[in-house]
Amino acid sequence: MKPILLLLLPALILASCQQPADNTKPLQNRIDSLEKKVAESYKPGFGEFMSSIQSHHSKLWFAGQNNNWKLADFEIGEIKEAIEGIRKYDTDRKESEQLVMLNPAIDSMSGAIAQKNPARFKSAFHLLTTTCNNCHHAVSFEFNVIKVPDASPYTNQDFNSGDKK
Numbered sequence: 790m791k792p793i794l795l796l797l798l799p800a801l802i803l804a805s806c807q808q809p810a811d812n813t814k815p816l817q818n819r820i821d822s823l824e825k826k827v828a829e830s831y832k833p834g835f836g837e838f839m840s841s842i843q844s845h846h847s848k849l850w851f852a853g854q855n856n857n858w859k860l861a862d863f864e865i866g867e868i869k870e871a872i873e874g875i876r877k878y879d880t881d882r883k884e885s886e887q888l889v890m891l892n893p894a895i896d897s898m899s900g901a902i903a904q905k906n907p908a909r910f911k912s913a914f915h916l917l918t919t920t921c922n923n924c925h926h927a928v929s930f931e932f933n934v935i936k937v938p939d940a941s942p943y944t945n946q947d948f949n950s951g952d953k954k
């Protein structure tokens with residue numbers, strides 16, 4: 790054997806020993822398939838949360854109009870939950886950053902409900918509704934105009950009963 794080959798021999802042996810056994814492939818396939826499943830799994834969209842907020846905004850109004858403070862408290866809680874949902878699931882939407890603008894209106898509404906104060910409720914509701922529209926303007930959805938509801942679309946729900954204390 791030529792001396793140069795003798796010199797290279799340890800390197801060659803080492804290289805052949807270090808060839809990894811390809812037993813990681815099934816694991817990698819499994820990871821790939823799980824990643825695909827996660828990416829394709831259902832997550833509620835911005836518009837779905839907004840439709841839910843729309844219904845709670847409406848119910849909140851009729852609860853307040855009927856001095857039904859427990860229901861009003863529940864409805865503002867549902868709006869808060871939907872906002873948290875957008876923050877959690879719709880991080881890819883830039884508009885999510887604007888959600889903070891709702892905080893003053895929500896705080897004001899919570900205060901009015903805690904005080905069971907119809908006048909404060911009314912002004913907090915107007916502030917809330919204006920904020921909905923301000924955001925729609927800010928994110929170029931200004932064609933989506935929110936207003937104080939005229940009549941409840943929920944003919945199967947009684948806003949004037951239950952424990953109204």
Ligand code: HEC
Nearest residue numbers: 835836839840842843846884887888921924928930933935
């Ligand atoms: C962060 C800014 C922001 C705020 C605050 C906001 N919206 Fe929206 N709203 C949006 C965006 C963005 C869309 C469009 C969603 C989409 O891509 O489907 C939208 C869509 C809507 C829609 C249309 C949903 C549909 O599919 O028909 C309604 C209704 C709506 N918003 C109601 C409200 C109400 C009521 C409030 C206030 C309580 C509110 N929004 C506050 C950003 C906002």
